[in-house]
Amino acid sequence: MIIDVHCHIMDDPADRAAVDRTLELAGRFDIQRLITSMGKDLIVAPSPEQIRQANDHVLALVKGWSDRISGYCYLNPRLGRDACLDELHRCLDAGCIAIKLWVACACDQPEVFPIVERAIDLDIPILQHTWVKTGGNMPDESTPLHMARLAQRYPQAKLVMAHCGGAWEYGIKAVRNCPNVYPDVSGGNPTQGLLEMALRDLGPKRILFGTDATLRSFASQLAKVDAVKMPARARRLVLHDNAMRLFNLPKPA
Amino acid sequence: MIDINASLGEWPFGALQYNTPPSLLNWLGAAGIQQACVAPLEALLYKDIQQANVRLHKALRPYRNRLLPFCAIDPSYPDWQTDLDQCRTQWHTAGVRLFPSYHSYQITDACCLELFEVLQDTDLPVQIAPVVSDPRMHHPRAAVPAANLENLPDVLRRFPRLRVALLNVRAENDPALKDSAFVRSCPNLFFDIAWVDGVGRVSELVERFGDEHILLGTNAPLMIPLSAIYKLREGDLSEAQRGRITRDNAIRFLGEHAFARANA
Numbered sequence A: 001m002i003i004d005v006h007c008h009i010m011d012d013p014a015d016r017a018a019v020d021r022t023l024e025l026a027g028r029f030d031i032q033r034l035i036t037s038m039g040k041d042l043i044v045a046p047s048p049e050q051i052r053q054a055n056d057h058v059l060a061l062v063k064g065w066s067d068r069i070s071g072y073c074y075l076n077p078r079l080g081r082d083a084c085l086d087e088l089h090r091c092l093d094a095g096c097i098a099i100k101l102w103v104a105c106a107c108d109q110p111e112v113f114p115i116v117e118r119a120i121d122l123d124i125p126i127l128q129h130t131w132v133k134t135g136g137n138m139p140d141e142s143t144p145l146h147m148a149r150l151a152q153r154y155p156q157a158k159l160v161m162a163h164c165g166g167a168w169e170y171g172i173k174a175v176r177n178c179p180n181v182y183p184d185v186s187g188g189n190p191t192q193g194l195l196e197m198a199l200r201d202l203g204p205k206r207i208l209f210g211t212d213a214t215l216r217s218f219a220s221q222l223a224k225v226d227a228v229k230m231p232a233r234a235r236r237l238v239l240h241d242n243a244m245r246l247f248n249l250p251k252p253a
Numbered sequence B: 001m002i003d004i005n006a007s008l009g010e011w012p013f014g015a016l017q018y019n020t021p022p023s024l025l026n027w028l029g030a031a032g033i034q035q036a037c038v039a040p041l042e043a044l045l046y047k048d049i050q051q052a053n054v055r056l057h058k059a060l061r062p063y064r065n066r067l068l069p070f071c072a073i074d075p076s077y078p079d080w081q082t083d084l085d086q087c088r089t090q091w092h093t094a095g096v097r098l099f100p101s102y103h104s105y106q107i108t109d110a111c112c113l114e115l116f117e118v119l120q121d122t123d124l125p126v127q128i129a130p131v132v133s134d135p136r137m138h139h140p141r142a143a144v145p146a147a148n149l150e151n152l153p154d155v156l157r158r159f160p161r162l163r164v165a166l167l168n169v170r171a172e173n174d175p176a177l178k179d180s181a182f183v184r185s186c187p188n189l190f191f192d193i194a195w196v197d198g199v200g201r202v203s204e205l206v207e208r209f210g211d212e213h214i215l216l217g218t219n220a221p222l223m224i225p226l227s228a229i230y231k232l233r234e235g236d237l238s239e240a241q242r243g244r245i246t247r248d249n250a251i252r253f254l255g256e257h258a259f260a261r262a263n264a
């Protein structure tokens, strides 16, 4: 059984057949639990209203398919401490299990700190988008170095670094010495060498499997793991055990 | 299965594995792929790219029944004609691969049109790779944006017998493939699935373009060949469709003679 810690199910929850179909495609690869975020539109700097809509979409998916889908609460740190924490608790009460931060605010900025402090109190992970792009990032887009700074400020926080930082050689080295950062392998083309380097430099206990589906396919992303020779135990850590531990997921009955 | 988009040789930006003929064949074989079209990676940056072509053709001699050489030609470089002639007559190249982004020309430039004319006359298939690796992750001093192939329909109207395969395109939104009716009307136009991504995307492409233009391509060894095979699994294909995408279309693109010559 495989857990996808980073995906975006954009199907309308009212369209049961569409969600079922996405889950069926994931199931072809034994991806049995999907932790989704951000609703049907990916909004860079969402308003309070847009944040609520995105999270309501996720909550409807979690409610409708609790045996397969878990959810992140998406937050925009620029909306202020109180607005963020209120929305966080609304979503946690309704079934979300972690926090998603995207490109509204670089993750080493003070606006992010109260969110991280609350996540530490609650013992929940934060999935932070990261990428370092040749040709330049979006204005508030976090790089792996922002992530490393945040991790050093909050060594107790459980931080998931999305996409291994995009430029994964750079991303992996940026957080190599931050044991509380867990890179996910989602997004980007299935490039030779990514997982090999992550295993070499981080070890199998810090790597998480994610797909960035439905923007990417389950297929291309799982191939990143399945094409690499590794002990069965390491494979199970990457595809399942690490996520179970980090997200405190219940063991299936 | 035939992978029409593989490469061999040195990659300047990292320690590439599976970039020799036996190791590439093993890696493709682990994904169930037996044959591949291969071009030299060094051609991206060499000045005399014929050196890379000759090395590739020599290296592939013992593997010609499984690895078909595609020479790299830069039509903006002086006297590519002699290089191509040599690859064709002396090395029996199976086709030509173009890298317009690395070699800085447009596919509608006079030099490129001249090349297309020669290829059509000599019945050699051509592959065009607008991009090779993700430009967002390029070395900052070797950043090469993807080429724009939106004028491809004009080229195809001019050279109706030219067999063309686009490599590494996101076919779902590539400007060259915008007009799906036009694509469906061109029996000689193909594209590969190496860069196609998104959940269930291969079935969407079959719906939009039919199954006669889609080729199995992996962009190995830069990319993981298993990815392409998994994408087919995610694609709800009939056995017949799968056969066309993984083999029959490739043979139409390559020409029946490609493997016959390889076996000679």
Ligand SMILES: [Zn+2]
Pocket (backbone or CB within 6 Å): A006, A007, A008, A162, A212
């Ligand atoms: Zn994402």
